[in-house]
Amino acid sequence: MPEFFNVLPPAEARLLLFEHMQHVLPAETLAVTDCLGRVTSAAIHAPHALPTFRRSTMDGYAVRAADTYGASGSLPAFLRVIGEVPMGAAAQVVLSPGDAAIVHTGGMIPATADAVVQIELTQTVGGETAVLPYEIEVFKSVAVGQNIVQVGEDVGVNAAILPAGHLLRPQDLGGLLAVGIMQVSVARRPRVAVLATGDEVIHPSRPAGPGQIRDINSYTIAGQVMRAGGIPLIGDIIPDDFAALERAALAALSSADMLVMSAGSSVSVRDMTVEVIERLGAPGVLLHGVATRPGKPTIVGVVDNKPVLGLPGNPVSAMVQFDMFGTPAIYRLQGMIQPPKSGQVWARLSQNIASESGREDYVPARLEEGEDGFTAVPVFGKSNLIYTLVNADGLIKIPLNKAGLLADEFVEVRLF
Amino acid sequence: MPEFFNVLPPAEARLLLFEHMQHVLPAETLAVTDCLGRVTSAAIHAPHALPTFRRSTMDGYAVRAADTYGASGSLPAFLRVIGEVPMGAAAQVVLSPGDAAIVHTGGMIPATADAVVQIELTQTVGGETAVLPYEIEVFKSVAVGQNIVQVGEDVGVNAAILPAGHLLRPQDLGGLLAVGIMQVSVARRPRVAVLATGDEVIHPSRPAGPGQIRDINSYTIAGQVMRAGGIPLIGDIIPDDFAALERAALAALSSADMLVMSAGSSVSVRDMTVEVIERLGAPGVLLHGVATRPGKPTIVGVVDNKPVLGLPGNPVSAMVQFDMFGTPAIYRLQGMIQPPKSGQVWARLSQNIASESGREDYVPARLEEGEDGFTAVPVFGKSNLIYTLVNADGLIKIPLNKAGLLADEFVEVRLF
Numbered sequence: 001m002p003e004f005f006n007v008l009p010p011a012e013a014r015l016l017l018f019e020h021m022q023h024v025l026p027a028e029t030l031a032v033t034d035c036l037g038r039v040t041s042a043a044i045h046a047p048h049a050l051p052t053f054r055r056s057t058m059d060g061y062a063v064r065a066a067d068t069y070g071a072s073g074s075l076p077a078f079l080r081v082i083g084e085v086p087m088g089a090a091a092q093v094v095l096s097p098g099d100a101a102i103v104h105t106g107g108m109i110p111a112t113a114d115a116v117v118q119i120e121l122t123q124t125v126g127g128e129t130a131v132l133p134y135e136i137e138v139f140k141s142v143a144v145g146q147n148i149v150q151v152g153e154d155v156g157v158n159a160a161i162l163p164a165g166h167l168l169r170p171q172d173l174g175g176l177l178a179v180g181i182m183q184v185s186v187a188r189r190p191r192v193a194v195l196a197t198g199d200e201v202i203h204p205s206r207p208a209g210p211g212q213i214r215d216i217n218s219y220t221i222a223g224q225v226m227r228a229g230g231i232p233l234i235g236d237i238i239p240d241d242f243a244a245l246e247r248a249a250l251a252a253l254s255s256a257d258m259l260v261m262s263a264g265s266s267v268s269v270r271d272m273t274v275e276v277i278e279r280l281g282a283p284g285v286l287l288h289g290v291a292t293r294p295g296k297p298t299i300v301g302v303v304d305n306k307p308v309l310g311l312p313g314n315p316v317s318a319m320v321q322f323d324m325f326g327t328p329a330i331y332r333l334q335g336m337i338q339p340p341k342s343g344q345v346w347a348r349l350s351q352n353i354a355s356e357s358g359r360e361d362y363v364p365a366r367l368e369e370g371e372d373g374f375t376a377v378p379v380f381g382k383s384n385l386i387y388t389l390v391n392a393d394g395l396i397k398i399p400l401n402k403a404g405l406l407a408d409e410f411v412e413v414r415l416f
Numbered sequence: 417m418p419e420f421f422n423v424l425p426p427a428e429a430r431l432l433l434f435e436h437m438q439h440v441l442p443a444e445t446l447a448v449t450d451c452l453g454r455v456t457s458a459a460i461h462a463p464h465a466l467p468t469f470r471r472s473t474m475d476g477y478a479v480r481a482a483d484t485y486g487a488s489g490s491l492p493a494f495l496r497v498i499g500e501v502p503m504g505a506a507a508q509v510v511l512s513p514g515d516a517a518i519v520h521t522g523g524m525i526p527a528t529a530d531a532v533v534q535i536e537l538t539q540t541v542g543g544e545t546a547v548l549p550y551e552i553e554v555f556k557s558v559a560v561g562q563n564i565v566q567v568g569e570d571v572g573v574n575a576a577i578l579p580a581g582h583l584l585r586p587q588d589l590g591g592l593l594a595v596g597i598m599q600v601s602v603a604r605r606p607r608v609a610v611l612a613t614g615d616e617v618i619h620p621s622r623p624a625g626p627g628q629i630r631d632i633n634s635y636t637i638a639g640q641v642m643r644a645g646g647i648p649l650i651g652d653i654i655p656d657d658f659a660a661l662e663r664a665a666l667a668a669l670s671s672a673d674m675l676v677m678s679a680g681s682s683v684s685v686r687d688m689t690v691e692v693i694e695r696l697g698a699p700g701v702l703l704h705g706v707a708t709r710p711g712k713p714t715i716v717g718v719v720d721n722k723p724v725l726g727l728p729g730n731p732v733s734a735m736v737q738f739d740m741f742g743t744p745a746i747y748r749l750q751g752m753i754q755p756p757k758s759g760q761v762w763a764r765l766s767q768n769i770a771s772e773s774g775r776e777d778y779v780p781a782r783l784e785e786g787e788d789g790f791t792a793v794p795v796f797g798k799s800n801l802i803y804t805l806v807n808a809d810g811l812i813k814i815p816l817n818k819a820g821l822l823a824d825e826f827v828e829v830r831l832f
Contacts (some may be wrong), residue, residue: 036639050803052624057800059682086655087682088616090626104682106616106729108627134629154801161806168589170639171805171832174632174731177620178802200504200522204593208468210506211524217573223452223586240503250488266475266520313522315590341809342831346789373762373826384473386594387466388576389587393757410789415758416587 006287009400010360013300016286017325018309024303024335025188025257032176035168037229038186040332042125044162046179049152052088054109058147061100061122061136062113067139076137078125083132085110100136103288109148114167116147117347155179167229187334190230192326193252194218197238198243198264198313216386217262217311217318224322228330228339230258240269246276253280253306257333260326262318263299263310273310277301280308291400292360294383307333314384320362320395323414344416347374349396349411357403364392367415376413389416423705425816426740426776429716432702433741439721440751441604443671448592450760451584452766453645455600455750460578462595465568470525477516477538477552478507478529485559492553494541499548501526516552525564532563571595581751583645603750606646608742609668610634613654613661613689614680615727631736632680632802633727640738644746644755646674656685662692669696669722676742678734679715679726686713689726693717696724707816708776710800711737723749730800736778736811739830758831763790765812765827773819780808781829792829805832 006191008016027041056062063079071077083093086101091110093101100117101110109116117138125135155161161175162168168186176184196215204214215237222232233256238248245261253259263273270288278284281303290298294317299310307329323343331339347367355361364379379392389395394415398405405411424432443457457689472478481494487493499509502520507526509517516533517526525532532552541551571577577591578584584602592600612631621631631653633819638648649672654664661677669675686704694700697719706714710733715726723745727734740761763783771777776825780795810831814821821827 033635033638037644051629053626059684085627086629087614088618104684106614106629106680106682149801155803161803169832170643171731171735171802172637173639174636175802177635178630178632178731180620180623180630182621198503198522200546202504204596207596210469211501211504213467213471213522214594214596216594219449219593220586220590222449223589226452227586246738264522266522268475268520315587315594318588321647341761341783341785341790342758345757347762358553367757369757373828375758382565382569385565386587386591387571387577390591404655412789416585 007291007296008287009291013287013290014325014328017300017302017329018332020286020302021305021307021329021332022281025190025333027185028188029183030184032173032182032184034172035173035184035186035346036170038165038168039336040162040166041185041187042164042169043160044176044181044184046155046157046159046161047181048179050154050179050388051149051151054151055149056103056105056107056116056147057149057258058116058118059101059105060116060118060147062103063100063115063117063142064095064097064113065144065146067098068117068138071138071141073139076139079138081132081134104387114144115142118140118147144284151235165337167340169337190257190330190333191233191255192225192230192258192260192330193233193235193256194221194260195235195238195248195252196262197240198269199240201237203237206357216315217313220315220319221260221262221322221326224319224327225330228327229334230330240264240272242272242276245272246279249276253303253308254310258306258329259308260322261310262313264313266397270299271312274299274364277303277308277310290321291358292320292362298325300325304361312393315386316384316389319389319416345374345413345415346410347376347413349405349407349409350375350377351407352404353378353396353398354404355398355402357401360400361398362395363398364388365394365396367393367413376411392416420571423712425707429703429706430741430744433716433718433723433745434748436699436702437721437723437745441606441749442781443601443830444604445601446598446649448589448598448600451589451600451602451785452586454584455645455752456578456580456582456584457601457603458580459576460592460597460600462573462577463597464595465573466570466595467565467567470567471565472519472521472525472532472563473565474524474532474534476519476532476563478519478525479516479531479558480511480513480529481531481558481560481562482668483514483553484533487554487557489555492555493553495552497548497550497552497739530560531558534563545760549753551650552608552724575655579754581757582807583752596668606673606746607649607671608641608646608674608676608746609649609651609672610637610652611651611664611668612678613656614685615656617653618713619653623640632731633729636731636735637676637678637738637742640735640743641746645750646745646746654686656680658692661688662695665692665696667722667732669719674722674745675724676738677726678729686715686726690715693719693724693726706737707774708736708740708778710778714716714741716741731802732800732805735775735805735832740814760829761790761829763829765821765825766791766793768820769812769814771814771818773817776816777814778811779808779814780804781812783809783829792827808832
């Protein structure tokens with residue numbers, strides 16, 4: 001395993017992970033209304049055109065466009081209003097030359113009409129007490145098709161409306177319901193087992209004695225899992241004991257689609273995590289070490305198509321590394337190629353930041369909103385403390401090939 | 417009501433709404449682990465310092481810094497390793513001058529030590545088969561406090577750790593659990609009644625006859641409500657009948673904290689919605705018309721501290737206007753002053769776009785990611801079709817005071 005001692009750049013490390021997890025979780029069929037945030041497992045086509053009938057985009061009169069040609073304020077066209085199209089019903093009125101019919105926004109256009117004149121461009125002859133039939137003046141000509149949405153203009157019959165691997169947003173649910181699709185096939189939600197390990201780690205409800213710290217990584221990671229659409233399964237806290245860790249990891253992996261171990265930070269504990277992952281199955285550990293700060297000693301593996309991560313114990317590293325590998329893996333398990341863009345913003349940097357080339361650095365920052373965008377203001381302090389992240393909006397990414405960033409540079413910020 | 421016929425700019429309209437809804441929903445106390453995405457209802461203080469003991473940030477040796485002064489590769493300091501600090505337990509080893517103790521990352525620092533030498537800067541005298549006590553060479557001096565996290569360095573006792581009105585993210589839950597806070601007081605989730613109205617609107621499961629369209633706004637709005645932390649309550653579809661709408665609105669509002677009516681687009685239907693809101697209670701309609709496209713004929717009101725919105729019937733307008741008033745109102749009901757920044761990105765514009773000054777325009781766009789940020793590529797086509805939003809990542813905002821935007825300009829995009 002030559003990769004074992006390599007420290008890979010994050011993008012390459014992620015590709016290596018993805019090469020070994022070709023598997024997408026099985027699909028399940030659900031009501032569209034329950035699918036917000038779920039990922040389609042197959043392409044979806046429109047069973048019929050949308051709209052299914054020609055609709056008016058204005059309140060006004062359905063007309064034959066030719067009857068309005070040459071109409072102007074000084075020389076209006078005179079039309080006879082012979083009927084009204086009721087909302088929600090077929091437009092049964094038949095227009096002869098010189099006829100018009102009242103139509104409301106969203107109403108159906110009569111078969112014999114080909115345009116709509118908006119009401120503001122007309123005037124009733126003889127005042128507002130009009131009883132059908134009555135005459136109107138039209139002060140502007142309309143073209144054929146004007147103020148009309150045509151059949152299929154929103155989406156054509158059989159059109160590919162959503163690809164497979166698409167994350168369903170409110171408008172996507174609306175688009176499906178609009179063509180009468182009530183159920184959709186989506187990838188099952190990934191079940192992600194989360195194990196905290198360490199002799200010093202205790203359940204958060206317990207009083208922390210000397211040398212003890214409360215488990216928080218299980219819960220921050222669980223929150224990240226939920227945000228990516230997964231179901232977190234938090235296990236018991238495992239002591240630094242090889243047999244106990246192996247037993248717990250095996251059990252957790254057997255009932256989950258992915259395993260995350262918050263693995264402690266000392267070298268001996270990390271080595272133990274590596275060995276346990278190797279014994280879980282093939283291909284095992286893919287790499288040990290990512291060229292980032294924080295989070296260099298991250299372990300990335302795959303066992304039977306299931307991603308297995310060993311994250312550093314410090315909470316900031318654990319969150320950054322989960323964002324880097326765990327979140328994309330959860331989306332990938334659902335069949336998505338690219339995670340959504342919502343956790344990522346770009347901002348102007350408020351001041352210079354030094355860094356080390358050859359490493360992707362993450363610096364906590366607050367975002368301040370101005371007239372022409374966000375400014376990222378670094379929040380300095382030890383980067384391994386949880387309250388650094390509590391007091392920040394996100395982390396500025398300093399790319400691998402840069403020895404720092406300059407004030408006013410346009411930088412990527414990962415929201416946390 | 418002078419505002420009635422005014423068309424306000426969106427920011428002013430939002431302020432007017434907020435002036436009339438001072439009410440924050442009552443709090444409830446929940447397990448911290450169930451509070452992702454909830455909003456704190458009171459400021460929270462740290463019951464104790466974090467960490468509670470001095471911790472090592474390295475694998476190495478706890479030492480008295482003075483014993484290493486002047487140490488270098490050519491002139492190492494010699495120290496005697498007399499014990500090991502076990503993880504998760506008190507550091508009971510007592511160092512005399514010239515002594516050191518093995519300590520792991522995250523381990524407790526003995527009271528008699530004041531620095532940690534990382535293991536890579538030491539060498540065991542006589543090889544690796546060391547049995548306590550044994551001698552080491554130290555090749556670099558360390559300063560007092562080096563490689564140690566001090567008591568309270570993450571957060572001090574009684575420090576204000578989270579303000580009221582704070583949206584809880586994964587790291588916030590972690591920060592609370594780290595100091596043993598297991599329960600937190602958060603604002604109740606807002607219940608948002610959603611009513612679709614219109615003689616032409618049918619339930620999405622029904623076949624659409626001539627002139628009929630399926631209700632999709634109830635479901636796109638419900639998705640937006642959920643994203644903002646609210647609970648959507650979708651009602652029956654109401655025909656264009658004053659008494660029926662008034663009855664339904666009254667019933668919906670009585671069991672909800674906010675009411676949204678997807679009100680149809682014809683003038684007569686909008687007027688009916690305005691009248692119904694006026695009769696629901698005080699202060700009633702605050703404004704009718706917002707200087708935006710799409711979505712100008714939006715109705716914004718408040719009844720007994722509850723926001724009431726009348727949205728245009730076209731689905732794109734409805735979503736844009738809900739994003740502009742509904743989403744901020746839901747956060748406001750939970751006590752948040754500013755909605756989170758995650759739905760908002762800035763991008764470079766790919767081409768010129770024309771607009772009309774005095775109106776805030778929204779243009780559908782795809783985001784393309786490059787080396788130094790996002791590019792927003794406008795998706796043209798009628799902006800009132802749902803598949804315009806399905807095929808876009810979001811909407812480019814053209815500010816009120818601009819008559820268009822130029823290629824390469826840095827623009828705000830609202831993700832949808």
